[in-house]
């Protein structure tokens with residue numbers, strides 16, 4: 001019996017993909033009743049620990065949770081990492097049997113993961129499990145879009161399709177029976193260290209000097225690191241649950257590995273592609289919030305009229321426009337930014353939208369846009385050299401593109417800021433700031449201090 005789907009491609013026995021030779025991807029999607037996404041996240045614990053992911057977008061309310069690894073895609077080094085991931089993904093899809101009558105973006109076979117910030121930076125051991133690209137094709141996946149819930153099961157099978165189909169149906173039944181939410185306890189923070197602050201302030205001052213004297217370099221984003229130590233290994237699920245509750249206007253993301261998880265709550269979309277509609281956002285330029293509404297509005301107005309921040313922002317808008325122009329028609333870029341407010345910070349925000357030209361993939365757009373000057377600088381190559389030289393750390397996946405692409409080519413990637421690496425009893429948080437010629441090192445220290453807060457709050461470290 002063939003799986004009855006209008007979207008079957010072809011069935012072949014000759015797929016040559018990593019250990020799965022002679023296996024073909026079979027994917028089955030079913031609409032289901034409401035399930036708590038965190039219950040689903042835990043469903044196969046501890047078997048699937050280290051092999052899960054979580055995604056939630058604030059605007060269209062899409063949640064995607066993956067558990068169990070059917071296959072991972074990784075690579076290191078070179079600038080072609082975006083196209084290599086895409087080529088491997090397309091190879092799998094070319095022989096896939098896909099039963100997904102809904103064809104809703106984010107359902108069916110989907111790749112979730114991300115890239116490192118800079119394949120040429122110095123490498124730290126703690127980021128080693130992530131490499132320069134790491135993507136997961138999950139075994140089990142829950143997609144929630146508004147009030148609609150979809151389960152997808154993916155398998156590699158060389159068996160007869162009839163027996164595969166039975167196996168998939170059994171899996172759905174098991175998953176649905178086991179979906180009960182459980183409690184995870186709060187971690188106890190023992191130590192909090194902001195690393196190398198005096199050295200960082202010196203680096204900022206040196207970069208500002210360079211920006212003042214240079215005819216070519218206009219902006220460089222420098223970041224710094226905070227190390228947290230807990231009394232017991234920190235649960236990625238706890239952190240994501242807290243971020244989910246506390247950062248409603250941000251993208252919540254988590255990528256687990258058996259040796260560390262990367263999580264965060266980023267307000268910054270890199271690119272979203274739904275059919276041929278492309279949406280990107282420039283987010284750069286920052287000011288704090290106030291509990292007093294009038295004062296908060298004054299702060300926002302100050303930001304909207306501040307020359308240093310407007311310049312910091314405008315460099316990002318120009319670069320994104322330039323990166324998308326060759327691949328999009330009808331590009332729309334508003335003339336002035338508006339404010340985007342999250343609980344601790346407000347930013348200048350400019351949405352950029354367009355219609356993609358035929359044959360343009362989201363992974364290609366990601367490769368063209370990363371790193372925007374909200375994370376790297378202007379011009380990109382010179383800024384990246386300065387970052388390598390002055391930061392003297394491995395950003396790993398911080399400030400890098402993280403997101404998903406589905407079998408239909410839809411997807412969304414954000415830049416992974418307001419984030420941290422969770423590793424056993426330790427967590428490493430990251431925060432950066434855009435430096436221009438008139439930046440002040442102490443102001444930037446304060447700004448990066450605010451940018452640590454979402455992760456700190458989620459981990460119980462924000463009392464002081």
Ligand SMILES: C=C(O[C@H]1C=CC=C(C(=O)O)[C@@H]1O)C(=O)O
Nearest residue numbers: 284285286374417431432433434
């Ligand atoms: C690099 C970060 O923020 C970027 C995004 C928004 C505003 C920024 C700024 O005003 O400096 C940064 O460019 C970070 O949060 O680590």
Ligand SMILES: [Mg+2]
Nearest residue numbers: 285286433434
């Ligand atoms: Mg700034």
